Amino acid sequence: MKDIFRHINKIFSNKIRLGIMSMLMVNEQMDFNSLKRILEVTDGNLASHLKALEKAGYISVHKSFLGRKPHTAYQATDSGRKAFEQHIEALENLIKRQKE
Amino acid sequence: MHHKVLFDMNEQHYLENLQDIKRMMLRSSKFFSISGLSGILVGSYALMAAWWAREIISAAHAYTRMEIIVALTALAMATLVLALGTAAFFAHRKARKHNESFWDPALWNMIRAAVLPLITGGLFGLGLILNGYYTVVASATLVFYGLSMVAAARYTYSDIFYFGLLEILTGLVALFFPYYGLWSWAFGFGVLHILMGIWLYFKYDRRSVSKS
Numbered sequence A: 001m002k003d004i005f006r007h008i009n010k011i012f013s014n015k016i017r018l019g020i021m022s023m024l025m026v027n028e029q030m031d032f033n034s035l036k037r038i039l040e041v042t043d044g045n046l047a048s049h050l051k052a053l054e055k056a057g058y059i060s061v062h063k064s065f066l067g068r069k070p071h072t073a074y075q076a077t078d079s080g081r082k083a084f085e086q087h088i089e090a091l092e093n094l095i096k097r098q099k100e
Numbered sequence B: 001m002h003h004k005v006l007f008d009m010n011e012q013h014y015l016e017n018l019q020d021i022k023r024m025m026l027r028s029s030k031f032f033s034i035s036g037l038s039g040i041l042v043g044s045y046a047l048m049a050a051w052w053a054r055e056i057i058s059a060a061h062a063y064t065r066m067e068i069i070v071a072l073t074a075l076a077m078a079t080l081v082l083a084l085g086t087a088a089f090f091a092h093r094k095a096r097k098h099n100e101s102f103w104d105p106a107l108w109n110m111i112r113a114a115v116l117p118l119i120t121g122g123l124f125g126l127g128l129i130l131n132g133y134y135t136v137v138a139s140a141t142l143v144f145y146g147l148s149m150v151a152a153a154r155y156t157y158s159d160i161f162y163f164g165l166l167e168i169l170t171g172l173v174a175l176f177f178p179y180y181g182l183w184s185w186a187f188g189f190g191v192l193h194i195l196m197g198i199w200l201y202f203k204y205d206r207r208s209v210s211k212s
Helices: A015-026 A032-039 A043-055 A078-099 B002-029 B036-058 B065-097 B105-130 B134-155 B159-174 B178-211
Strands: A059-066 A069-076
Touching (some): A015 A078, A032 A069, A043 A059, A078 B002, B036 B178, B134 B159
Antiparallel strands (some): A059 A069
């Protein structure tokens, strides 16, 4: 029984981190402002969650300049994709188990 | 037993998580601010342009070939600019009404997908005109437009995919009726746009208005 909880990833238990990963799964990359607009969070809040995902090695950060404006884009890493897929699978399994 | 209880408490939570994931994936990868009303207007412009083009062609004997080509190309360009402007204006309005941003990454993806077949089709059509292959211009522009809609559909309502298919089909059928080019063009760019606009309006726009 305990085994099915193994792939439930603590990092994705937060709604904002879950949202960030969801978007990075279907978009090659996303910039800070787009993430902020869709998630409707403050700069500081978003930055801290991005930092946590970056620390876990699930996303990579690409900084550049668009003209004079700094532009920060985020991308899911391979290990991030894998962890997220396992997380989704674990969620689905838990629900399936319940229904049986 | 203990696990079973824990389980019941969390099932709702897991289900919500999965729904959140799906919602975020859709929301960030698709542009849902295309407005049905703009489709109806764009179709109407095309019908007016087709009527105007027929007037120009029927008065052709009074002008040189180059004058006619320039007049028709200018008419087509003006219609295109007006159509794009209308589509952008209504999309912007719809996005604002739903408190969503217009400059979504999904919009960029959609534009990027549509622009290559669109520009290729435009240049292809221009080449046909300059070489005097007038009878296949309608066909070619319809097919390329349809291809661009099929490509763009990945980033917006899936209905646009079927709309694109209909445009391609119209273009292919038009190939077999070479002397009715203007009629095919009016059907593809006029009537189909209007029908698609009405479809989108009733399927998405009206419902979301009554919901709020």
